Amino acid sequence: MAEVLWQWDELVAAAQGRAEGAPATPITGLSIDTRSLAPGDVFVALKDARDGHEFVGAAFKAGAAAALVSQAYARSGADGALIRVADPLRALEAVGRAARVRxxxxxxxxxxxxxxxxxxxxxxxxxxxxxxxxxxxxxxxxxxxxxxxxxxxxxxxxxxxxxxxxxxxxxxxxxxxxxxxxxxxxxxxxxxxxxxxxxxxxxxxxxxxxxxxxxxxxxxxxxxxxxxxxxxxxxxxxxxxxxxxxxxxxxxxxxxxxxxxxxxxxxxxxxxxxxxxxxxxxxxxxxxxxxxxxxxxxxxxxxxxxxxxxxxxxxLTPPAGRGARVHLAAPGGPILLIDESYNANPASVRAALAAMATTPREDHPRRIAVLGDMLELGEASADLHRGLKEAVDAAGVDLVFACGPMMRLLVDDLAPSKRGAWAASSAELTQALLDAVHPGDVVMIKGSLGSRMALLVAAMQGRFGSERPQGRLGG
CATH class of the missing domain: 3.40.1190.10 (Mur-like, catalytic domain)
Structure with a gap:
């Protein structure tokens, strides 16, 4: 059983709010997302792309102990205990500061x-x-x-x-x-x-x-x-x-x-x-x-x-999107997929290429880099994308598949033998990549989150299926 995180009166005071009812179960956590909310969590209704107040009912249905909401929130019949505050984000900050004090x-x-x-x-x-x-x-x-x-x-x-x-x-x-x-x-x-x-x-x-x-x-x-x-x-x-x-x-x-x-x-x-x-x-x-x-x-x-x-x-193992290595069970032999799809910048792309290069050629003879645009680089973007050529060559990459207007600049600078394919978006690149991958390849996929490189990871796993995560050596 999860331990109590906050007493009700303590949490209401920390949030500088007004209690409406009291929870029937102990408070064991806080959540801002009903998809991951655990029973006993207090749901904090933040406003972002969606208004969290739209999901208060779903939170209680999932077992929320209470919800932290704005003063203007209209209670529904299925709602449980509420903490009403002027601004849920400011209240969350206040609770965070209280937790730091205690x-x-x-x-x-x-x-x-x-x-x-x-x-x-x-x-x-x-x-x-x-x-x-x-x-x-x-x-x-x-x-x-x-x-x-x-x-x-x-x-x-x-x-x-x-x-x-x-x-x-x-x-x-x-x-x-x-x-x-x-x-x-x-x-x-x-x-x-x-x-x-x-x-x-x-x-x-x-x-x-x-x-x-x-x-x-x-x-x-x-x-x-x-x-x-x-x-x-x-x-x-x-x-x-x-x-x-x-x-x-x-x-x-x-x-x-x-x-x-x-x-x-x-x-x-x-x-x-x-x-x-x-x-x-x-x-x-x-x-x-x-x-x-x-x-x-x-x-x-x-x-x-x-x-x-x-x-x-x-x-220490790299998580999904940040270097996780998975063997895909392709007919004729495994493919090593390195999932770096969560984000990218010049330093992290170079690091990912160098890490891929540690894979022995006898295990995976061909190295394929799949790169999406690195975003938020301003006026330096073109030069920083072109500047990856040295890292691509140093890593012994055999083929580069790329998407996005900035990565087109890199592809154009590569030797013709290294040019796998380029497309405007990750979705448009998918088929070319799937058609080109062979058993024994190591495939590293990386790009900024906005480049949606996770689509290519999912396509690879959908086509070939995941066999197992790559393990560690002992010692």
Missing amino acids: TDARIVAVTGSVGKTSTKEALRLCLSVMGPTHASEKSYNNHWGVPLTLARMPKDAKFAVLEIGMNHPGEITPLAGMVRPHVAVITTVEPVHLGQFASVADIAEAKAEILQGLVPGGAAVLPRDNPHFALLRDGAKAAGARIVTFGYHEEADFRAIQVDIGHRGSSVIAGHGSQRFPYRVGAPGEHYVKNSLAVLAALSAVGADIMRCAPALLK
Whole structure:
């Protein structure tokens, strides 16, 4: 049975609302989506593409303990207990702040142009070795995801890991102030969302907003290899933070000394002063190795035992849309599908191509990259798409299938032998891809969410069927 998350009177006070009735069951969670709502959750009726008030009835039908609604909501006969507030989003923020006030957990906040979710998940795995650990679900890192994650934090959590994202300047500041982390991690700064920023340096400034939310005496975990390290370091100093660095740089506090990257994960020896930490990362790709160094630095900053925690990194596996590897049972032999369809930017596409290149040719002789447009790159978009050619060639890609007007520029720059097909959209590319794939191929599919590359993943799985996820090596 799920433990009680909030007492009714406590939640009403935290939301600064007015109770109408009382729940018949304990409150064990909060939800903003009736499709994933669990019995005992309080449904929060937010307004986004749809008005959450339209789904209050469905929430109670699914077993909601109560609903948090606006003052103007008209109760229906099947409704249960309500908390009426002026604005459900502001009320959710208030509950999140109340949860932060009542907790004794050590809190880590993670931001960065890429690697936020994987670093958050790695920290969740590692800190769970030390005690109950609460963390953001999926990529709940925005203006509603952060307060929802805080509001869901159990009283007995010893650690919490929250992901904080942004698309525009100023977005991180209020979220970091809500979270008030003991440790703030910036994974990296890369040319992402350039449509909203004048330069990558401006992106670094926006990422550094997280440092202003640190509690007094808090620590900033910073990427020593990044070209914008000095800017981040100065921001940390201005915030009065302790600085802990990570990377390959010889001056990094937590640095990679020896790395062996394989198709089923990587073996790493990291150094911190005279200490050495040998461990394995279960997810393949050098980007996961770099993230693991950030994890070690954060573990140290939060006071965790690195030697106890680091073995948990072997359990790290890429989730669907972010590098999940599945064998498809094609007639004549398996096809390895690498699902990177959730999102894309220049850094993450390069990382995905390099990770695909770790797949041995003897297992999968032909490498196929399926790429969709990287969005929100502004005036630099054309050059950044063309600039992927070097990474495609370095990864030994045999065929490129692409969709979207910007990826057309990349395809045109490739050697004719590498041009699989191009189409205006992922839907229009589907048949050409399915006709070209052979048993033994490794197929990596990646693009921005708006490029809808998940359609191609579904088409591949529909045609060939999923056999099994690719496992990890032990050790």
